[in-house]
Amino acid sequence: MPDTSPATSSGLLERLEVSQLTKTYQGESGPLSILAGIDLSMAPGEAVVITGPSGAGKSTLLYILGLLEPATSGHVRLGTTDPFSLSPPAQAKYRSERVGFIFQDHHLLPQCTVLENVLIPTLATARDAASATKRAEELLERVGLRERMHHAPARLSGGERQRAAVCRALINNPKLLLADEPTGNLDRRTAAVVGTLLLSLAAEQKAMLLCVTHSSELAEKFSRKYELVDGLLKGY
């Protein structure tokens, strides 16, 4: 029977809540305050884009949310989980099961086929191979790469590789999808195709998509837009 408790049906359990997040790096001439108290709340299926000047801290924010970099202070919650409080093994599990990453460079392994690349994140989970393969094939079909799944990445175009990277990020049904300049290496037309696919796939999978970019064309596709300036998010 479906769970219709108020918390679940309203999506409260799966929200991302970021409060008063700060980050200070130790620079050569003293502390460097990069994030000065970030607040952000997202619901399942929502997409948010963050733009801002180079060096503003956009990637830093994504790395902190993906547990690739520690925060200096502040709180994050994904559903009922406080990821900062987890043990290192539990953080690794959280990263592989609940977070998907898409980078500017696809980071596909050259020696593996497209299908094998998409399946890599499933190796760290208890999922059985047959169901993982079925899901990978469905995702690859969805992004138009069914015919290419047994090819090596080197035989694909830049846009095709990035579409495969999107499938890899989604393979474990992550709640949170972090995209760092996902169309930065693509020409305008290909970037538009990949950007649209990324948004529609994230929405279909009810993942929260948090994307940082310099591209105003990509940013325009998002209904919630923020600029990161002086360590704070300003909606526009």
Ligand SMILES: Nc1ncnc2c1ncn2[C@@H]1O[C@H](COP(=O)(O)OP(=O)(O)OP(=O)(O)O)[C@@H](O)[C@H]1O
């Ligand atoms: N490990 C580190 N130690 C010290 N300073 C760092 C470290 N990592 C990043 N920084 C600095 O933090 C600032 C923010 O970097 P970040 O990569 O988050 O910016 P960004 O907004 O993503 O920039 P871009 O748009 O150019 O990618 C930069 O000034 C960078 O030099």
